[in-house]
Amino acid sequence: MPAYASVVIDVDSTLCGVEGIDFLAARRGPKVTAEIVALTDRAMKGEIPLESIYGHRLTMIRPTRADIAALATEYARTLAPGAGNAIDAMRRAGVRVVLVSGGIREAIAPVARTLGFDDSDLHAVSLRFDDAGNYVDFDRSSPLTTQPGKPMLVTDLMQEGRLSRPVIAVGDGATDAKLVGVVDRFAAFTGFARRENVIAVADMEVPTFAKLEQIVRGMD
Numbered sequence: 001m002p003a004y005a006s007v008v009i010d011v012d013s014t015l016c017g018v019e020g021i022d023f024l025a026a027r028r029g030p031k032v033t034a035e036i037v038a039l040t041d042r043a044m045k046g047e048i049p050l051e052s053i054y055g056h057r058l059t060m061i062r063p064t065r066a067d068i069a070a071l072a073t074e075y076a077r078t079l080a081p082g083a084g085n086a087i088d089a090m091r092r093a094g095v096r097v098v099l100v101s102g103g104i105r106e107a108i109a110p111v112a113r114t115l116g117f118d119d120s121d122l123h124a125v126s127l128r129f130d131d132a133g134n135y136v137d138f139d140r141s142s143p144l145t146t147q148p149g150k151p152m153l154v155t156d157l158m159q160e161g162r163l164s165r166p167v168i169a170v171g172d173g174a175t176d177a178k179l180v181g182v183v184d185r186f187a188a189f190t191g192f193a194r195r196e197n198v199i200a201v202a203d204m205e206v207p208t209f210a211k212l213e214q215i216v217r218g219m220d
Helices: 020-026 030-044 054-061 065-077 083-092 105-114 149-159 196-201 209-216
Strands: 006-009 096-104 122-125 127-129 135-138 167-171 185-189 204-206
Touching: 020 030, 020 054, 020 065, 020 096, 030 054, 054 135, 065 105, 083 096, 083 209, 096 105, 096 149, 105 122, 149 167, 167 209, 185 196, 185 209, 204 209
Parallel strands: 006 096, 006 167, 096 122, 167 185, 185 204
Antiparallel strands: 127 135
């Protein structure tokens, strides 16, 4: 019998070893990169709210469909070691696994499908493009563009019966840490980034997906 019925997994710097927005910024040169990386880091540390920079970063970068395709490739390339096996094992044990990310849905979807996630189990932010593949806007209705967005979304999923309790969430940033008190346990993932402010509020620290699997299945 697994210790948890459901698992909520972050994507950037958790499932995959890349911050998507930083990767896109790097395609616009060092000046844009420096500003975007600094903003992202401050948001992940909880120094500034995500909603204050979400649209600003995308407007600075204006990612094209080609940029998003390149990011999708990078997500696949940097998949956390053992993630696929761990997710498969958790599913076989009867655990529900979903992805919840403030990242770009169109970039995450290919690796999510490779890992066996239904589209309905990937929660991320969609972009709009024109017919030429140029950036137009992002889904401004998505709660995941805001600092309290993950707790709002996960609460809805639990209330709708799409996540059964007990629920464990795993992530590396300040927006993930907002899930403390919403889910039954929150694990700070440190396989790619170590943020002391997140670790300080977490119920546990998880360095690998193999360790996460053991915890979820009640083997640890």
